[in-house]
Amino acid sequence: METTKILIGYAIYLPVALFLTFYVSKTLFKNSKIYMLDIFKGREEIANATNKLFETGFYLLNIGFALLIMKITTTLSSYQHLVEALGTKIGGFSIYLGLMLFINLYLFFRGKRKANQPPKPAPFPPTYVGQ
Template structure:
């Protein structure tokens, strides 16, 4: 346990887990409102979709966090390298989490756009049908 690599792993793991947990909790608490807007108040399916996206976020983020954890090429590192490697890994994970959050936001905005487009199309079709009835 006096090896700095093991210490780096032991410091990195809790940071990665807690960071992922906090980001996912905050993001998916707020995305619920988006989901209820996209599914037009059908809360059951909105909550389910939200939970499924949350699970996907957790799986991908935790998988990435554990995947980038290993320190390669060296058997022992100095204290300076310990801090450098740790900051590099935490930084990579944070950037990845940011990209994931923006990806999920993109999907939410896309869903919102699609729903309003569909509603507009439906209204337009109803209008046309009524016009046709009136002309006959």
């Protein structure tokens, strides 16, 4: 009955992964609006639009990765193996989610830092000598 065990594994893994993605992205993008407002200097409509676009990208990336690593390749001869395989999958996915969260935070901080820098002075126009 190996097929049944693998199916049980998928049936547990997919909801857990989707729930984790949903929860993390809800937390991240509820709090990121402040950064966006800061980055875009209080222009609320652009900040909201960018926030929404980032959220969509985050969902796509994480759900895509969750589906990508879904396949269980080891043979599951007992329920012990099923639990172990599930642990590896869900643990790996959580670590990946954490990394993505930090990358997103880094992007926000970078945007904030860049937005607070004074604009660079325009370079001198090329001057032509002679003629």
